Amino acid sequence: MTVRTQIFQVSTLYGAATVAAALDAGLFGPGRDSHRILLVSNNAEVPETALRLEEMRGYGSLAARFDAVVDWNEAISPHHPSGWGPRAEETVLWQRAFRLAWGIGPDTPVELAVESIQVNPARALAAIFSESALHVYADGLMSYGPTRNKLPVLISCRVQRVLHLDLVPGLTPLLLTEAGVGSELVPDDAFRAVLAEIARAADGDRLLAGAGEQAPTAVLLGQYLAALGILTPQEEEDLHVRMLRGAVRAGHTSVLFKPHPTAPARYSRVLEDAAAEAGVRLTVLDGPLLAETLYERCRPALVVGCFSTAMFTAAVYYGIPVARVGTRLVLDRITPYENSNRVPLTIVDHLVPDLDQQGPGPVPALPATAPATLAPLVGAVGYCMQSGLHPQLRPAAEDWLRTHLDATTQHYFKRRRLQKLLLPGAGPRGAAVRLRRTVRRTRSSLGL
Numbered sequence: 001m002t003v004r005t006q007i008f009q010v011s012t013l014y015g016a017a018t019v020a021a022a023l024d025a026g027l028f029g030p031g032r033d034s035h036r037i038l039l040v041s042n043n044a045e046v047p048e049t050a051l052r053l054e055e056m057r058g059y060g061s062l063a064a065r066f067d068a069v070v071d072w073n074e075a076i077s078p079h080h081p082s083g084w085g086p087r088a089e090e091t092v093l094w095q096r097a098f099r100l101a102w103g104i105g106p107d108t109p110v111e112l113a114v115e116s117i118q119v120n121p122a123r124a125l126a127a128i129f130s131e132s133a134l135h136v137y138a139d140g141l142m143s144y145g146p147t148r149n150k151l152p153v154l155i156s157c158r159v160q161r162v163l164h165l166d167l168v169p170g171l172t173p174l175l176l177t178e179a180g181v182g183s184e185l186v187p188d189d190a191f192r193a194v195l196a197e198i199a200r201a202a203d204g205d206r207l208l209a210g211a212g213e214q215a216p217t218a219v220l221l222g223q224y225l226a227a228l229g230i231l232t233p234q235e236e237e238d239l240h241v242r243m244l245r246g247a248v249r250a251g252h253t254s255v256l257f258k259p260h261p262t263a264p265a266r267y268s269r270v271l272e273d274a275a276a277e278a279g280v281r282l283t284v285l286d287g288p289l290l291a292e293t294l295y296e297r298c299r300p301a302l303v304v305g306c307f308s309t310a311m312f313t314a315a316v317y318y319g320i321p322v323a324r325v326g327t328r329l330v331l332d333r334i335t336p337y338e339n340s341n342r343v344p345l346t347i348v349d350h351l352v353p354d355l356d357q358q359g360p361g362p363v364p365a366l367p368a369t370a371p372a373t374l375a376p377l378v379g380a381v382g383y384c385m386q387s388g389l390h391p392q393l394r395p396a397a398e399d400w401l402r403t404h405l406d407a408t409t410q411h412y413f414k415r416r417r418l419q420k421l422l423l424p425g426a427g428p429r430g431a432a433v434r435l436r437r438t439v440r441r442t443r444s445s446l447g448l
């Protein structure tokens with residue numbers, strides 16, 4: 001029997017944990033029938049200066065599930081993983097080269113499991129292994145939104161499924177549904193077991209031990225919004241300070257801040273000043289650890305963020321109450337409207353309590369399943385983002401906008417986008433254009 005080769009492309013430890021959980025749950029078949037390659041990609045803007053995946057606590061135990069590990073950056077050097085893709089006439093040559101370099105026989109069938117199929121390096125791999133079946137795995141909230149760009153038919157027809165975590169129970173991913181691709185859940189117990197395994201791998205970590213001694217009851221999650229140009233550095237600093245002050249109002253006196261690896265060091269100093277002013281203990285943990293390892297070890301009573309996936313991991317897999325800060329500001333700033341972060345922001349804004357609006361006392365936990373109001377909202381936003389990919393969503397989007405668009409929901413939509421799509425809520429100009437089009441269609445149907 002010919003043993004197939006399965007190539008799993010990952011760029012983050014969270015993504016690698018998702019793949020490991022899928023393997024443990026048998027979603028890729030028995031290991032004895034496959035030769036499994038972990039293809040590691042560092043997609044940072046300057047990979048040479050960024051934290052490498054293999055430096056993260058827990059990486060070793062995850063990598064042990066595979067028969068071989070390949071560094072994609074080295075394989076395509078000096079090109080950048082996010083910017084390089086093969087020319088159409090070169091794909092056969094690249095496949096031969098990679099099969100030879102990675103010990104894959106010339107006739108061995110290959111399957112690919114990739115993240116973010118719309119962009120490189122997943123697009124490059126799909127083009128090179130042009131006859132291979134594709135499995136897309138989603139390691140965050142963006143899978144609930146529409147596909148960023150329309151995929152070539154030669155790629156979309158090969159996608160077998162979208163594997164995803166049940167981060168928002170009751171909500172179905174929109175990703176790749178325009179191509180008829182169905183979704184499949186990675187079991188909760190398998191993923192939770194992998195997170196526990198990663199946490200055990202952090203035994204002996206000096207920084208983690210020191211943080212645990214401070215007994216933090218609230219964890220603040222930093223992101224990299226300034227690095228993306230969404231907020232200014234000062235605005236992001238202010239966001240973190242608002243997180244801290246909100247946690248203090250909720251009754252927390254020992255707070256841990258987990259900055260994003262690319263966040264400037266000054267964020268922690270600004271927070272230290274705010275913590276001293278508030279009279280609370282602040283611990284800054286800037287180490288090669290998943291936020292989920294902090295949940296496992298420190299058992300906090302509150303997790304605060306803007307729209308980080310780690311907020312929903314805390315709520316769903318650890319039962320920790322979560323709170324948001326700054327989603328309205330970021331919703332207003334992100335461009336274009338099709339930005340893939342819009343649906344994660346919408347979900348967090350709709351479901352997660354606003355810490356700025358919370359009074360003293362504990363923050364309530366998220367509901368066990370998504371409320372009935374969420375799916376129609378996400379569908380309406382998804383249609384506005386990618387109306388060409390999802391024309392079937394228009395009637396529901398129109399109904400939602402007619403009945404729900406008001407001062408409390410208008411921040412999810414842009415007036416110009418509604419005008420462009422001739423949707424309810426576009427204002428007088430949009431209504432006039434819709435009327436003129438209706439008149440033209442009527443006249444045309446009557447032969448006038």
